Structures are given as structure tokens and as C-alpha cells.
Amino acid sequence: MLLEFKDIDTYYGDLHVLKKVNYAIEEGEIVSLLGGNACGKSTTMKTIMGVVRPVRGTVIFDGKPIEKLPTAERVKRGIAPVLEARRLFPRMTVFENLEMGAYLRARGPEFDEDLERVYSLFPRVKERRNQIAGTLSGGEQQMVAMGRALMARPRLLCMDEPSMGLSPIFVEQVFDIIQQINKQGTTIFMVEQNANMALQIAHRAYVLQTGQVVLSGNAADLRRDPMIREAYLGEMQVPVT
Amino acid sequence: MTFSSLLLQQTINGLSLGAMYALLALGFTLIYGILELINFAHFNVFMIGSFVALWVLQGFGLSGQAIVLTGLPLVGVLVAAFAVTMGGCGLLGVAIERVTLRPLRNVTGPAAMITTIGVSYILFNIVLLITSAQTMNFPNPLPPLQWNVGGAVVTLQELLIWGVAPILMLGLWAFVQKSRLGKAMRATAQDPEAARMMGVEVDKVVMTAFFLGSALAGAGGMIFGLYYNFTSFLIGFTAGLRAFTAAVLGGIGNVPGAMVGGILIGLIEAYSGQFIATEWADVIIFSILVLVLVFRPSGLFGRVAPTKS
Numbered sequence: 001m002l003l004e005f006k007d008i009d010t011y012y013g014d015l016h017v018l019k020k021v022n023y024a025i026e027e028g029e030i031v032s033l034l035g036g037n038a039c040g041k042s043t044t045m046k047t048i049m050g051v052v053r054p055v056r057g058t059v060i061f062d063g064k065p066i067e068k069l070p071t072a073e074r075v076k077r078g079i080a081p082v083l084e085a086r087r088l089f090p091r092m093t094v095f096e097n098l099e100m101g102a103y104l105r106a107r108g109p110e111f112d113e114d115l116e117r118v119y120s121l122f123p124r125v126k127e128r129r130n131q132i133a134g135t136l137s138g139g140e141q142q143m144v145a146m147g148r149a150l151m152a153r154p155r156l157l158c159m160d161e162p163s164m165g166l167s168p169i170f171v172e173q174v175f176d177i178i179q180q181i182n183k184q185g186t187t188i189f190m191v192e193q194n195a196n197m198a199l200q201i202a203h204r205a206y207v208l209q210t211g212q213v214v215l216s217g218n219a220a221d222l223r224r225d226p227m228i229r230e231a232y233l234g235e236m237q238v239p240v241t
Numbered sequence: 242m243t244f245s246s247l248l249l250q251q252t253i254n255g256l257s258l259g260a261m262y263a264l265l266a267l268g269f270t271l272i273y274g275i276l277e278l279i280n281f282a283h284f285n286v287f288m289i290g291s292f293v294a295l296w297v298l299q300g301f302g303l304s305g306q307a308i309v310l311t312g313l314p315l316v317g318v319l320v321a322a323f324a325v326t327m328g329g330c331g332l333l334g335v336a337i338e339r340v341t342l343r344p345l346r347n348v349t350g351p352a353a354m355i356t357t358i359g360v361s362y363i364l365f366n367i368v369l370l371i372t373s374a375q376t377m378n379f380p381n382p383l384p385p386l387q388w389n390v391g392g393a394v395v396t397l398q399e400l401l402i403w404g405v406a407p408i409l410m411l412g413l414w415a416f417v418q419k420s421r422l423g424k425a426m427r428a429t430a431q432d433p434e435a436a437r438m439m440g441v442e443v444d445k446v447v448m449t450a451f452f453l454g455s456a457l458a459g460a461g462g463m464i465f466g467l468y469y470n471f472t473s474f475l476i477g478f479t480a481g482l483r484a485f486t487a488a489v490l491g492g493i494g495n496v497p498g499a500m501v502g503g504i505l506i507g508l509i510e511a512y513s514g515q516f517i518a519t520e521w522a523d524v525i526i527f528s529i530l531v532l533v534l535v536f537r538p539s540g541l542f543g544r545v546a547p548t549k550s
């Protein structure tokens with residue numbers, strides 16, 4: 001297991017958001033986290049990153065508990081976020097945003113290698129490297145956000161709604177690239193509202209409802225699940241095989 | 242003197258004052274940009290800077306205007322005095338943050354700001370006690386050189402200020418733009434939570450901001466002493482308020498804005514002192530502040546506050 005949640009309870013003040021949540025993510029997987037608004041998906045990501053601390057339970061990364069570690073230490077160990085709504089540093093250049101992704105790593109051949117990798121995944125990012133990030137289009141910002149996370153050379157990439165606000169063609173590109181990144185060896189834990197697309201590329205998925213995992217399993221099985229089809233796939237046409 | 246030479250003279254004076262206010266304003270803006278906190282302790286870090294510089298210069302055996310240095314000894318003494326003053330004030334700023342402000346980091350509301358007012362008074366009173374409320378003659382090792390320019394006079398002090406202040410501001414700019422920690426500062430100012438998730442340690446960034454801001458205030462304090470040839474426990478409030486006005490005028494949180502705001506305040510002070518009356522300088526400065534706040538609440542160049550998440 002690369003990442004595990006064991007009976008995690010997370011609160012904001014009195015608001016009980018994650019309730020005895022368990023996840024288990026194997027190295028090499030793409031795991032999707034589905035769920036309606038305000039059910040605790042972003043809180044899951046923040047709990048992994050250590051921006052929010054669980055009140056009870058254990059988060060295990062690579063065999064060791066990390067729930068008490070500061071965020072920087074988690075980044076050092078190989079967890080990187082693609083944040084909800086991109087959250088680029090708006091008044092820094094694209095290149096500086098990428099540099100911030102590699103904040104804890106030394107400059108040198110590895111940095112250059114990763115930069116080349118990001119530029120080859122996202123040629124557009126290379127073109128725009130000197131542009132102020134806040135002036136990029138939403139789609140371009142998403143590419144930079146993903147590139148920035150890759151600059152940390154993470155073992156686990158935590159993505160919060162990478163398709164949010166993107167046009168359908170662009171969503172497809174983003175999901176293609178997520179698959180590529182995964183094939184190059186990075187484990188991916190991905191929050192998505194676009195359940196249809198997410199279940200097409202994910203190996204497994206969890207469904208969160210008001211802070212509790214109500215369903216989990218193989219993506220293929222979940223796509224056939226009547227509850228999923230009704231609640232998350234809605235009017236989307238999903239071939240039943 | 243003709244009007245144009247008066248104008249030139251006051252421009253020269255205003256630029257010197259302005260350089261000092263700009264150095265001070267940068268401290269307000271750096272800390273506001275990261276913590277959204279107005280640090281009133283800054284007033285008296287500046288005041289203490291002038292005393293640290295005074296003690297260092299006295300340590301070199303200088304007193305009053307009696308001893309004049311030239312050449313390498315002069316440069317050496319000035320560099321040493323600036324270095325010790327800035328280092329000392331930087332550490333004082335870090336200590337203030339560590340001891341009095343960090344425990345309040347996650348407390349919302351005005352608690353932290355009120356604390357900085359308290360710290361400011363503590364510093365004020367400590368120096369008041371040490372100096373027995375005396376105004377002190379500030380050692381000036383510079384030769385009394387001056388030049389005539391178009392009917393106005395430029396002194397060596399002023400040339401020194403125009404040399405030192407831009408070097409320090411350029412240094413700060415280069416640090417914030419180019420260094421790893423400087424970039425972390427900017428990232429934290431723009432989105433603290435995202436910066437943290439890149440691995441930035443917020444405590445380190447806050448410490449850096451306090452160190453740099455306070456060091457610049459120290460340099461400002463030494464410049465005050467060299468310019469006016471005196472210092473006193475009282476100097477923090479007037480200069481501090483004017484510099485704070487400069488920061489707000491330029492758009493608080495905005496680094497270039499603080500520099501320009503400082504220069505503007507210096508010029509306004511000099512012109513109104515000459516063409517209206519010295520007593521009116523503050524009335525005019527603060528009236529301009531009020532007007533700016535009414536018509537451009539975010540300052541001339543835009544306020545820059547940390548993005549809320």
C-alpha cells in the first residue's frame with residue numbers, strides 16, 4: 001500500500017467532515033474519489049497534505065504514519081497536490097510556479113530533467129513559461145498546476161477536480177495526460193465530479209457521501225452500479241458491457 | 242533664492258527624506274503582504290536602529306561632529322555601522338515576531354495588531370529609560386562637503402543617502418525576485434495555503450519578512466541620525482506614521498508602491514514645509530492620506546493582500 005487512511009475523523013471546529021474514513025491505495029493505481037458537493041472530497045486531500053489534521057485515525061504513507069508530520073515533510077516524502085481551482089501563484093510567472101513545485105528539491109540535472117518532462121507533456125506550458133500565471137486561460141492554468149505538481153517528482157499525486165471548468169475536449173486531454181503520468185509510474189488519487197470520465201481512466205474508486213465512504217470497488221463494476229448510474233452518471237450515456 | 246532654486250532645494254531635501262520613509266515603508270508592506278498585519282512595533286524598531294547606529298559610531302570613538310573621517314576609514318566605519326545596525330534590528334524584529342506574535346498567528350481579529358502597539362510602547366519606554374529622555378547628538382563622521390547645483394545645495398550626507406537607500410532597495414528587490422526564499426515569500430503572500438502545500442515553511446517566510454523589514458528600518462534609523470545629526474526616543478512615531486502613510490499611499494503590501502509612496506511623502510513634506518509652513522506638513526500629508534483612502538482605497542498602485550482560501 002502506498003497510502004492508507006485508517007478510521008480517519010476530520011473536523012473543522014465542530015463540523016464533523018470525515019467520519020471514520022478508510023482508503024487504501026496501491027502503488028501504481030489511479031483511484032478516483034467521487035461524491036457530491038461538500039461531502040469531504042477536498043477535505044480528504046487536505047488531510048493527506050497535512051493542511052488539516054485528523055482528530056482520530058492514522059494516515060499511512062509508504063508504510064509509515066504521517067498524520068503528525070508537517071506538510072513540508074510530506075511533500076519531501078513524495079506527495080504532491082494539484083489543488084482545486086488550480087491555485088497557481090497568480091502574480092508569478094509560469095516558470096516560477098513550476099519552480100515552486102520543486103521548492104524542496106535542489107537545482108541540478110534532476111530538476112532540468114523534470115522540467116523537460118513537464119514541457120514535453122505540456123508544450124503549451126513551455127511556450128508560456130514567461131507569462132504571468134494569473135493571465136493564463138483556465139485550461140492553461142490547469143496544465144501549469146499539473147506541471148507544478150510533477151516538478152516535485154511525486155510518488156503520489158493528489159488531484160482535486162482536475163477537469164473543473166474545462167471544455168469537453170480539454171477534459172479529454174487532461175485525462176489522457178493523467179493516464180500518461182500514471183503509466184510513467186506515479187500513483188494518482190483523484191477527486192472528480194465528472195464521474196463518467198473518472199471511471200473510464202481509474203482502476204478503482206471510492207464514493208463519499210456526507211463524510212462517509214458508502215461504496216468502493218473496481219471502476220468497471222462501479223460504472224454498472226445502479227446507485228452510481230443514477231446519482232453520478234445521470235444523463236451521461238454509459239455503455240453497459 | 243529664486244523660486245526655481247527653492248523648488249530644486251526642496252526636491253533635494255524631499256528625496257533624502259523620501260528615501261528614509263521608503264526604507265521604513267517597505268517593512269510595513271513586507272509584513273502586511275504576508276500576514277495581513279500592520280506592525281506598529283516597526284516605528285520603534287526604526288528608533289532603536291538610530292540608537293544602535295549611534296552606539297556603534299561612538300564605539301569607533303566618534304562623537305558629535307568633532308571627528309571627521311575620509312577615505313577607507315570612513316567607508317569602513319559606515320559599512321560596519323550599517324551592517325551592525327541592520328543585523329541587530331533584523332534580529333530584534335525576528336525576536337518580536339517569535340516571542341509576541343507567533344503565539345497569536347492563528348488568532349483572528351485585532352489581537353496581533355494590538356500586540357504590536359504594546360511592543361512598540363515597551364521598546365519606546367526601554368529607550369526612554371536608558372537615555373533618560375535625552376535628545377542625543379548623533380556622531381557624523383562625514384566631511385562637511387557640499388556642492389552648489391543650480392542655486393541649491395547638495396550635501397555629502399544626501400549623496401550618501403541617495404547611494405545607500407537605492408542599493409538596499411535593489412538588494413531587497415533582487416532577493417524577493419530571485420532567491421529561493423524570496424520566491425517563497427512572494428508565493429506565500431499570494432496564496433499561503435498553496436505555498437505551504439509546495440513545501441514552504443510559513444514560519445521561515447514570516448521570519449524572513451520580519452528580518453528584512455526590520456533591517457531596513459534600522460538602516461532608515463541610521464540615515465535619520467546622519468541626516469538630522471540627532472536622535473531621540475521620540476523619533477519613531479512621526480517618522481513611523483509618515484512611512485506608514487507612504488505604504489498605504491503606494492498600496493500596502495505592494496513593494497514598489499512602498500518605495501514610490503515613501504518618495505512622495507518625503508517630497509510632500511519638503512514642499513509643504515517650504516511653501517506653506519513646517520507645522521502644516523503633517524496636516525497635508527495626512528489629508529492626502531485621507532483623500533487617497535476615500536478615492537482610491539487600495540492606494541495609488543493597488544493594495545496587495547494574501548489571497549484568502
Ligand SMILES: Nc1ncnc2c1ncn2[C@@H]1O[C@H](COP(=O)(O)OP(=O)(O)OP(=O)(O)O)[C@@H](O)[C@H]1O
Binds near residue numbers: 012035036043044
Ligand atoms: N476551512 C474550513 N472551515 C470550516 N468549514 C470548512 C472548511 N473547509 C471546508 N469546510 C466545510 O467542510 C465541508 C466539506 O468541504 P469539502 O471542501 O471537503 O467539500 P468537497 O467534497 O470538496 O465539495 P466540492 O465538491 O464542493 O468541492 C463543507 O461543508 C465545507 O463548508
Ligand SMILES: [Mg+2]
Binds near residue numbers: 042043084
Ligand atoms: Mg472540493
